[in-house]
Amino acid sequence: FxxxxxxxxxxGFHKGGKNxxxxxxxVLDEDICTCAAWTFQLMARHFVKAFYADGGMERSVTTHxxxxxxxxxxxxxxxxTFSPREFVTRVLWRWExxxxxxxxxxxxxxxxxxxxxGIVRASVTTLEKFERLDPLGEIPQTRVTWTxxxxxxxxxxxxxxxxxxxxxxxxxxxx
Numbered sequence: 319f320x321x322x323x324x325x326x327x328x329x330g331f332h333k334g335g336k337n338x339x340x341x342x343x344x345v346l347d348e349d350i351c352t353c354a355a356w357t358f359q360l361m362a363r364h365f366v367k368a369f370y371a372d373g374g375m376e377r378s379v380t381t382h383x384x385x386x387x388x389x390x391x392x393x394x395x396x397x398x399t400f401s402p403r404e405f406v407t408r409v410l411w412r413w414e415x416x417x418x419x420x421x422x423x424x425x426x427x428x429x430x431x432x433x434x435x436g437i438v439r440a441s442v443t444t445l446e447k448f449e450r451l452d453p454l455g456e457i458p459q460t461r462v463t464w465t466x467x468x469x470x471x472x473x474x475x476x477x478x479x480x481x482x483x484x485x486x487x488x489x490x491x492x493x
Contacts, residue, residue: 343463421446
């Protein structure tokens with residue numbers, strides 16, 4: 319993939335299954351905890367506003383404990399004959415070591431979000447890896463690597479998939 323930002327490295331690969339796996343990484347001038355906290359602002363006003371402006375129909379989060387929650391998103395991608403897609407995911411995070419924090423997202427079945435007629439249940443597995451690097455002088459450094467394996471359900475033209483993958487990978491840039 320050609321990155322629209324010279325500070326974000328992007329790549330994609332395909333290993334079995336019907337979907338590719340995009341990966342993006344960058345180094346941020348922030349502490350590892352600040353980077354990770356940004357990931358969990360799902361219900362912040364600017365995220366909610368952007369979600370609904372971009373075709374979002376429903377969203378909710380159910381917190382389970384200090385290290386996990388279940389999230390639900392329902393999106394209308396405004397593509398003719400393309401039904402709305404719903405994602406229901408479980409998100410877990412843990413420290414792998416003193417310098418590496420992992421955040422894993424995986425689709426799941428959740429009693430509070432039953433499958434509904436007319437809505438396609440899409441799935442996604444995502445791994446966010448935050449690595450504390452040596453600071454540059456007084457400036458903290460964190461490498462963020464984001465890897466995702468989506469399945470939108472149904473046939474989607476490869477041109478649309480490629481454009482969506484680049485857009486998704488720019489997630490690390492928005493941090």
